[in-house]
Amino acid sequence: MAIDLLYFSWVREAIGTGSETLDPPEGLARVTDLIDWLSTRSEGHARALADRGRLRAAVDQIFVGLDAPLGHPREVAIFPPVTGG
Amino acid sequence: MIRVLVQYESIDQATEFAGIMAAGVGGIATFAGVVRADDGVTTLELEHYPGATESALRTLAEEAARRWGLAAASVVHRVGVMQPGELVVFVGTAAAHRGAALEACAFLIDRLKTEAPFWKRETRGDEARWVEPRDGDTRAAARWDRS
Numbered sequence: 536m537a538i539d540l541l542y543f544s545w546v547r548e549a550i551g552t553g554s555e556t557l558d559p560p561e562g563l564a565r566v567t568d569l570i571d572w573l574s575t576r577s578e579g580h581a582r583a584l585a586d587r588g589r590l591r592a593a594v595d596q597i598f599v600g601l602d603a604p605l606g607h608p609r610e611v612a613i614f615p616p617v618t619g620g
Numbered sequence: 621m622i623r624v625l626v627q628y629e630s631i632d633q634a635t636e637f638a639g640i641m642a643a644g645v646g647g648i649a650t651f652a653g654v655v656r657a658d659d660g661v662t663t664l665e666l667e668h669y670p671g672a673t674e675s676a677l678r679t680l681a682e683e684a685a686r687r688w689g690l691a692a693a694s695v696v697h698r699v700g701v702m703q704p705g706e707l708v709v710f711v712g713t714a715a716a717h718r719g720a721a722l723e724a725c726a727f728l729i730d731r732l733k734t735e736a737p738f739w740k741r742e743t744r745g746d747e748a749r750w751v752e753p754r755d756g757d758t759r760a761a762a763r764w765d766r767s
Contacts, residue, residue, distance in 0.1 A: 541669070543668075543669060543737070544667060544739035544741075544750055547667075596672040598737075612669060612672070614669070615739065615753075616753040617734065617738055617739060617753070618738065618739055618740045618750075618751045618752070618753050619668070619709070619732060619733060619737075619740065620653055620697075620732050620733035620736075
């Protein structure tokens with residue numbers, strides 16, 4: 536099932552796009568498994584996603600830990616810790 | 621009254637203040653965040669996660685309104701490119717008494733910094749860098765946790 540991936544800040548810059556729609560393999564149980572799979576897609580993906588300690592995620596716009604179950608989302612966003620205000 | 625806004629346009633503090641004032645209660649507190657120039661920053665750019673940002677701000681404003689019994693809460697955050705001296709964020713709260721208004725205002729800005737999906741990039745001359753989160757911000761947000 537296709538997922539809309541969204542990237543922000545330096546994750547977006549390293550990957551080279553702010554969004555892409557991909558069809559990941561079945562059986563990715565957790566967000567971190569999706570990130571493992573994304574890392575294999577290009578050098579930019581690998582570089583952007585290498586340091587898991589600096590990554591945060593949202594599944595269908597709900598902020599979750601990287602070990603959260605992935606389920607069957609429509610949208611997953613991956614980004615660094617937020618710095619607004 | 622809850623007002624949550626993410627905008628590219630400059631923040632008009634007089635309009636925002638008047639909106640909070642219209643609640644007609646005795647205590648108003650505001651916080652205004654300004655782009656700093658004191659460390660050589662020439663421009664500040666803010667990126668956000670459209671949709672998720674507004675939901676996060678609304679959730680925080682509703683929590684503040686419930687927890688402190690606010691008559692009004694307003695959070696207006698700017699995105700895009702801005703210059704030193706310009707407003708980045710305006711937070712306003714209105715309550716019957718000052719204690720609730722002041723605490724709710726501090727809660728909103730502290731939690732916004734760690735929970736709302738905004739990212740800052742500073743430019744100094746030709747050099748741009750993404751701002752790193754500060755431990756102090758995490759501690760400031762955590763003081764509002766309820767055990």
